[in-house]
Amino acid sequence: MGHSYALTGNPNSGKTTIFNELTGSAQYVGNWSGVTVEKKEGFIKNSKINVVDLPGIYSMSSSSIDEVIALEYITEENPDGILNVVSASNLERNLYLTLQLMEMKVPVLMILNMMDELSRKNIKLDVDRLKEIFDIQIILTGQNDRKNLSRIKEIDLKGLKSNFARFSYFSKEIQDGIREIASHISLQTLTQYKADPQWLALKIMEGDNKIIEACCAKDAAIIEKAKAIRLIIEKSEGVEFSQLLAAQRYSYLGEIAGQVLIDADGNMDRESVSEKIDKIMTHRILAIPIFLGIMWTIYYITITGLGSKSIEVMEWLISDLFTGAVKALMVTMDVSTWLQSLVIDGVIGGVGAVLVFIPQIMILFFFISILEDSGYMARIAFVMDRIFKKFGLSGKSVIPMLVGSGCSVPGIMATRTLENERDRKLTILLTPFISCGAKMPVYLLFVSAFFAANSHWVVFSLYLLGIVTAMVSGVVLTKVRYKGVESDFILEMPPYRVPALKSVLLHMWDKGKDFLIRAGTIIFAASVIMWFAQSFDLSFQMVQDPSTSVLADFGRLVAPVFAPLGFGDWITSVAFITGFVAKEIVISTLSVLHGVSQGALGSSLTEFYTPLSAYSFMVFVLLASPCFAAISVMKRELGSWKETGFSILYQTGTAYLLSMAVYQIGSLFIK
Amino acid sequence: MGDFLLLVPIILFTAYIVIKNMKNVKAGKCSCSESCSGCNMSCDKK
Ligand SMILES: Nc1nc2c(ncn2[C@@H]2O[C@H](COP(=O)(O)OP(=O)(O)OP(=O)(O)O)[C@@H](O)[C@H]2O)c(=O)[nH]1
Numbered sequence: 001m002g003h004s005y006a007l008t009g010n011p012n013s014g015k016t017t018i019f020n021e022l023t024g025s026a027q028y029v030g031n032w033s034g035v036t037v038e039k040k041e042g043f044i045k046n047s048k049i050n051v052v053d054l055p056g057i058y059s060m061s062s063s064s065i066d067e068v069i070a071l072e073y074i075t076e077e078n079p080d081g082i083l084n085v086v087s088a089s090n091l092e093r094n095l096y097l098t099l100q101l102m103e104m105k106v107p108v109l110m111i112l113n114m115m116d117e118l119s120r121k122n123i124k125l126d127v128d129r130l131k132e133i134f135d136i137q138i139i140l141t142g143q144n145d146r147k148n149l150s151r152i153k154e155i156d157l158k159g160l161k162s163n164f165a166r167f168s169y170f171s172k173e174i175q176d177g178i179r180e181i182a183s184h185i186s187l188q189t190l191t192q193y194k195a196d197p198q199w200l201a202l203k204i205m206e207g208d209n210k211i212i213e214a215c216c217a218k219d220a221a222i223i224e225k226a227k228a229i230r231l232i233i234e235k236s237e238g239v240e241f242s243q244l245l246a247a248q249r250y251s252y253l254g255e256i257a258g259q260v261l262i263d264a265d266g267n268m269d270r271e272s273v274s275e276k277i278d279k280i281m282t283h284r285i286l287a288i289p290i291f292l293g294i295m296w297t298i299y300y301i302t303i304t305g306l307g308s309k310s311i312e313v314m315e316w317l318i319s320d321l322f323t324g325a326v327k328a329l330m331v332t333m334d335v336s337t338w339l340q341s342l343v344i345d346g347v348i349g350g351v352g353a354v355l356v357f358i359p360q361i362m363i364l365f366f367f368i369s370i371l372e373d374s375g376y377m378a379r380i381a382f383v384m385d386r387i388f389k390k391f392g393l394s395g396k397s398v399i400p401m402l403v404g405s406g407c408s409v410p411g412i413m414a415t416r417t418l419e420n421e422r423d424r425k426l427t428i429l430l431t432p433f434i435s436c437g438a439k440m441p442v443y444l445l446f447v448s449a450f451f452a453a454n455s456h457w458v459v460f461s462l463y464l465l466g467i468v469t470a471m472v473s474g475v476v477l478t479k480v481r482y483k484g485v486e487s488d489f490i491l492e493m494p495p496y497r498v499p500a501l502k503s504v505l506l507h508m509w510d511k512g513k514d515f516l517i518r519a520g521t522i523i524f525a526a527s528v529i530m531w532f533a534q535s536f537d538l539s540f541q542m543v544q545d546p547s548t549s550v551l552a553d554f555g556r557l558v559a560p561v562f563a564p565l566g567f568g569d570w571i572t573s574v575a576f577i578t579g580f581v582a583k584e585i586v587i588s589t590l591s592v593l594h595g596v597s598q599g600a601l602g603s604s605l606t607e608f609y610t611p612l613s614a615y616s617f618m619v620f621v622l623l624a625s626p627c628f629a630a631i632s633v634m635k636r637e638l639g640s641w642k643e644t645g646f647s648i649l650y651q652t653g654t655a656y657l658l659s660m661a662v663y664q665i666g667s668l669f670i671k
Numbered sequence: 672m673g674d675f676l677l678l679v680p681i682i683l684f685t686a687y688i689v690i691k692n693m694k695n696v697k698a699g700k701c702s703c704s705e706s707c708s709g710c711n712m713s714c715d716k717k
Pocket residue numbers: 009010011012013014015016017018028029030031032033034035036037054055056057113114115116117141142143372373374497500503
């Protein structure tokens with residue numbers, strides 16, 4: 001059996017970056033705190049060593065779901081060793097966790113990351129002294145220099161022992177208390193709980209309910225005794241016990257920092273580059289225009305700039321080259337005409353309609369990934385927080401929404417970092433309003449058919465509409481349904497970093513790959529089903545005209561509902577409904593049902609929609625209930641179908657009303 | 672003959688995808704990178 005190690009460290013210290021490097025995975029990396037919200041496992045390349053990437057934690061106490069996940073793993077799953085990732089550029093605070101890990105007396109290997117940032121600041125670090133103090137091994141790494149990581153394979157963490165004088169920095173009363181309690185912990189408890197007695201003693205004294213529950217709930221005597229000692233200490237010091245511990249640990253860490261950090265040219269306290277940039281980026285008045293400007297530029301490049309060329313190339317590839325070849329092949333194989341239609345109009349038509357947009361999606365994610373990795377996202381969250389607070393919303397909701405602009409699923413997951421249950425539920429409901437990556441192909445198809453020159457403006461307006469709808473909904477819902485106190489928002493501002501090209505490209509490739517896989521599986525399946533449904537009538541007879549098919553009958557049944565939004569035809573109704581499976585399926589459905597190939601789909605749409613109803617169509621797709629995947633994650637995170645059902649109804653209702661408003665009000669002005 | 676060779680795999684594959692995705696949705700997890708583009712980071716690959 002191979003070993004199993006846990007990657008632990010402060011948020012944003014680079015754990016996932018190192019996990020990806022070690023295992024060759026492509027997990028989500030971003031320059032803000034709270035990117036990873038659940039545990040991820042993988043094997044170190046060419047080895048039997050299992051590593052687990054955990055959400056970041058500042059200390060061994062927790063308040064949000066992601067932190068609980070990390071803590072439970074460390075204290076309950078007994079990993080063979082801990083890989084403690086420490087950010088060298090923020091040493092003192094990172095060592096606070098290291099100190100607590102050492103107190104547990106578990107095998108710790110320190111991975112000192114971000115060494116590049118340290119040398120950029122021209123600060124020297126006495127690594128040997130640090131090794132000596134903690135009596136542990138240290139692996140140094142930094143951006144573009146990860147070779148030392150291979151040493152992990154050579155070190156047997158399980159056998160590591162440290163003679164670090166833990167607790168020596170606590171006052172005598174506390175040390176005595178620890179010894180006293182530890183001597184009363186029974187052997188049976190220890191073998192069962194597999195923890196160090198002195199560490200347990202400290203936890204019991206602190207009154208850590210979770211640990212007490214797990215180890216010694218039945219042992220009333222020991223709990224009483226620990227409490228008595230705690231109260232005596234608190235009384236004589238006049239501070240809460242846990243604060244006392246923290247203060248004594250920090251003063252010790254201050255000493256350590258003084259010993260190991262050598263500030264070569266007194267740079268440490270000077271205004272950093274990040275602070276200078278932030279004077280503009282988070283400026284009270286300029287911040288929002290800058291944000292809008294950046295997003296507009298991204299949409300301009302993705303849609304009108306580079307992007308529009310890519311569509312032509314893709315259309316040629318798919319509808320001319322590939323379709324031609326497949327058709328020729330089927331003719332030589334003597335395939336019947338109806339089956340040819342299934343392959344060409346169904347499969348290639350449906351899948352191709354989405355594939356055409358893959359380069360644009362990848363360009364978009366290239367930029368989003370840069371925003372995330374540079375640290376700008378955290379600034380947007382900070383800036384939006386000022387606005388959100390005015391409306392009584394929590395600024396912490398911003399991060400999930402920004403993540404949701406890639407995909408709602410990780411956005412919803414990101415709400416795990418919110419401590420407050422009310423904020424969390426509300427944010428889960430609001431996140432799907434933000435335009436996600438899968439909605440992009442729908443916009444791209446419609447804008448290229450209806451708004452040629454102003455395409456990027458239209459998509460940009462939809463992006464804004466999503467944000468505004470989320471904000472307004474937030475205000476309304478806090479008044480009506482999610483009452484309660486708002487929590488204070490502490491967002492750690494990460495330093496700006498030059499995005500690692502490798503990780504940006506990896507992220508972009510990963511997104512592209514996702515779309516390809518989706519196209520080859522779920523969109524493929526949906527297209528086949530749509531083709532069959534539009535080819536047969538109720539008595540299972542094949543029909544010549546799709547408008548006499550069973551699908552058309554069904555569509556016409558629903559169509560009147562959508563008439564006030566500007567479209568009463570059966571195809572649109574069916575497309576909307578298939579959108580619940582996955583948003584891109586909306587366009588593969590349109591493609592299959594209109595029975596035209598990629599290049600011609602746009603022009604055939606102009607017969608069915610006006611620019612106004614096209615816009616209303618996109619508004620509905622933007623705001624209506626998210627896809628099945630997102631719904632199932634919503635259910636998991638909300639924990640009840642009732643809450644999930646309310647969210648879906650609210651979202652779809654909002655979509656209906658707004659899209660109707662667009663069409664009806666618009667009709668007054670545009671004839 | 673050509674018909675058969677083409678139709679059977681298409682139907683089987685479609686059925687497989689549909690069943691697999693329905694199961695995953697029921698289990699409260701999205702099928703990794705199939706029904707959602709963000710699943711790579713949210714599927715517990717156990
Ligand atoms: N300069 C520099 N940047 C790094 C280094 N390692 C990681 N980063 C960047 O630091 C940021 C955070 O990296 P992550 O791997 O997501 O950090 P994490 O510890 O997993 O963060 P959480 O999941 O939020 O706890 C990203 O922008 C990385 O590109 C490094 O050695 N040097």
